[in-house]
Amino acid sequence: MKALVAVKRVIDYNVKVRVKADNSGVDLSNTKMSINPFDEIAVEEAVRLKEAGVIDEIIVASIGPKESQEQIRAALALGADRGILVKTDDKPYPLQVAKILKSIAEQESADIVLLGKQAIDDDNNQTGQMLAALMGVGQGTFASEVKVEGDKVNVTREVDGGLQTLALTLPAIITTDLRLNEPRYAKLPNIMKAKKKQLDEKAPSDFGVDMASKQEIVKVVPPAERKAGIKVGSVDELVDKLRNEAKVI
Amino acid sequence: MAILVYAEHDNASLKKATLNTIAAAKQMGDDIHVLVAGSGNQAVADEAAKAEGVTKVLLADNAVYEHQMAENIALLVADIAGGSTDYSHIIAPGTTTGKNFMPRAAALLDVSMLSEITAVIDAQTFDRPIYAGNATATVKTTEDKIVLTVRTTAFDPVAAEGGSASIETIDNVQDSGKSSFVNEEMAKSDRPELTSAGIVVSGGRALANGENFTKYIEPLADKLGAAVGASRAAVDAGYVPNDMQVGQTGKIVAPDLYIAAGISGAIQHLAGMKDSKVIVAINNDPEAPIASVADYFLEADLFDALPELTSKI
Numbered sequence: 001m002k003a004l005v006a007v008k009r010v011i012d013y014n015v016k017v018r019v020k021a022d023n024s025g026v027d028l029s030n031t032k033m034s035i036n037p038f039d040e041i042a043v044e045e046a047v048r049l050k051e052a053g054v055i056d057e058i059i060v061a062s063i064g065p066k067e068s069q070e071q072i073r074a075a076l077a078l079g080a081d082r083g084i085l086v087k088t089d090d091k092p093y094p095l096q097v098a099k100i101l102k103s104i105a106e107q108e109s110a111d112i113v114l115l116g117k118q119a120i121d122d123d124n125n126q127t128g129q130m131l132a133a134l135m136g137v138g139q140g141t142f143a144s145e146v147k148v149e150g151d152k153v154n155v156t157r158e159v160d161g162g163l164q165t166l167a168l169t170l171p172a173i174i175t176t177d178l179r180l181n182e183p184r185y186a187k188l189p190n191i192m193k194a195k196k197k198q199l200d201e202k203a204p205s206d207f208g209v210d211m212a213s214k215q216e217i218v219k220v221v222p223p224a225e226r227k228a229g230i231k232v233g234s235v236d237e238l239v240d241k242l243r244n245e246a247k248v249i
Numbered sequence: 250m251a252i253l254v255y256a257e258h259d260n261a262s263l264k265k266a267t268l269n270t271i272a273a274a275k276q277m278g279d280d281i282h283v284l285v286a287g288s289g290n291q292a293v294a295d296e297a298a299k300a301e302g303v304t305k306v307l308l309a310d311n312a313v314y315e316h317q318m319a320e321n322i323a324l325l326v327a328d329i330a331g332g333s334t335d336y337s338h339i340i341a342p343g344t345t346t347g348k349n350f351m352p353r354a355a356a357l358l359d360v361s362m363l364s365e366i367t368a369v370i371d372a373q374t375f376d377r378p379i380y381a382g383n384a385t386a387t388v389k390t391t392e393d394k395i396v397l398t399v400r401t402t403a404f405d406p407v408a409a410e411g412g413s414a415s416i417e418t419i420d421n422v423q424d425s426g427k428s429s430f431v432n433e434e435m436a437k438s439d440r441p442e443l444t445s446a447g448i449v450v451s452g453g454r455a456l457a458n459g460e461n462f463t464k465y466i467e468p469l470a471d472k473l474g475a476a477v478g479a480s481r482a483a484v485d486a487g488y489v490p491n492d493m494q495v496g497q498t499g500k501i502v503a504p505d506l507y508i509a510a511g512i513s514g515a516i517q518h519l520a521g522m523k524d525s526k527v528i529v530a531i532n533n534d535p536e537a538p539i540a541s542v543a544d545y546f547l548e549a550d551l552f553d554a555l556p557e558l559t560s561k562i
Contacts (some may be wrong), residue, residue, distance in 0.1 A: 126355070126364060129470050133355075158345070166318070215361050216390075229528070239562055
């Protein structure tokens with residue numbers, strides 16, 4: 001079986017973002033970039049499925065600027081077999097990413113496509129679901145457990161109120177939640193080996209996907225600042241403030 | 250042009266998130282239809298028909314919709330709202346159900362979508378948070394069908410009573426055959442639901458174990474009639490189940506009062522609660538990032554402060 005894993009290059013999750021002064025977006029110059037944390041979990045899950053003998057080959061794809069190859073190399077160092085970079089300087093929207101991934105998944109005859117449940121920059125939580133729709137296959141979103149059994153995969157999902165388990169017919173799309181696994185660290189020899197692994201470069205036009213979008217970002221602003229609060233000295237003072245000043249209890 | 254709102258429910262009653270979503274829909278147009286898809290869900294349709302502002306309820310009652318699986322619901326929604334039908338907007342609450350099927354429906358309609366809008370500027374322009382709530386993007390969409398989910402805490406719910414919409418039963422059965430339901434494990438709780446609670450008491454890693462949640466957090470929550478939340482650290486350490494997690498990757502809450510005990514206030518946690526009206530932090534570290542958003546900060550050991558607070562309110 002083959003697995004396709006999609007990874008996105010995003011601002012590192014620890015970085016405090018700065019909105020540009022002209023309100024055109026977030027300032028990404030000279031900021032630390034990483035693999036989107038949910039995608040790292042998707043890579044780890046694919047590697048574990050390979051180690052369990054379920055999967056034979058793991059292909060990693062990323063759609064974005066040329067620097068995204070760093071994130072593909074990072075995934076290769078974690079155990080993926082080869083990479084595909086779909087290079088574009090346009091901002092890729094989920095529907096376009098899903099269309100490109102659909103072509104790749106079909107060309108490569110992937111049985112399982114793993115994605116993160118959302119990218120921590122756009123917070124969309126859309127791409128996996130859109131890909132499943134375009135391919136006409138089942139989806140296991142927000143997965144916290146994945147079990148492949150024959151031509152089916154059982155996915156336990158994190159839903160409001162608890163957990164839900166579904167059985168999907170392969171091929172299927174799975175999007176990962178944080179609790180699915182704990183990604184490993186890449187060891188130096190593996191990082192060196194990853195440099196020799198195959199990485200193909202493509203363009204959106206190779207897949208016939210138009211990157212023009214019907215969504216336009218009018219402006220990006222920082223969220224409203226909260227007024228600085230006060231320090232209270234005792235529980236009594238806290239209770240008094242909540243009762244008489246904030247009037248919330 | 251009409252607006253199609255997807256109803257969140259458990260086949261027995263309508264969830265409040267639907268009322269918040271109808272409130273957002275009212276800012277986009279007047280003709281609001283609510284789709285109630287499920288199994289044995291007539292009572293939900295009756296409830297939806299009474300909600301303020303609803304002009305029509307579409308009831309799809311069939312076993313294939315019982316668990317509201319994305320594959321079948323997306324086909325249903327795309328079929329009802331697609332092509333030359335009159336729907337200009339298709340909207341759903343940003344719950345796990347809405348997040349699961351809406352992008353799938355959007356892709357079937359071949360349109361881009363907007364996730365978790367927090368404000369309606371006009372019928373085509375919306376605000377939504379990005380970067381874990383550290384920036385707000387105003388986005389204009391020129392798609393023919395505008396598909397979006399709503400961050401329910403950003404809109405006050407419409408009244409649950411007073412409306413008198415007609416109910417139309419639709420006989421539209423969509424079964425993808427690609428997925429089947431196996432089972433579910435729901436956490437049982439008598440406390441109010443986390444996302445709609447007026448008060449939330451949350452604990453973090455400093456609680457040190459699950460028993461301390463029961464011993465220190467729960468009595469305070471019960472006295473306040475509050476829901477109990479947790480940071481990701483507390484969930485990952487196994488103190489509490491993950492559906493209690495507040496944050497970018499968990500639930501987004503905006504109660505009147507949020508009490509954070511033993512939570513440092515990482516970016517991801519703040520993304521889930523910083524729109525609360527009043528924030529109280531109890532922490533023994535005055536440098537914790539939570540102090541920068543807290544209206545009232547009590548520097549104290551939570552094992553002393555929580556029982557004292559519980560006894561004094």
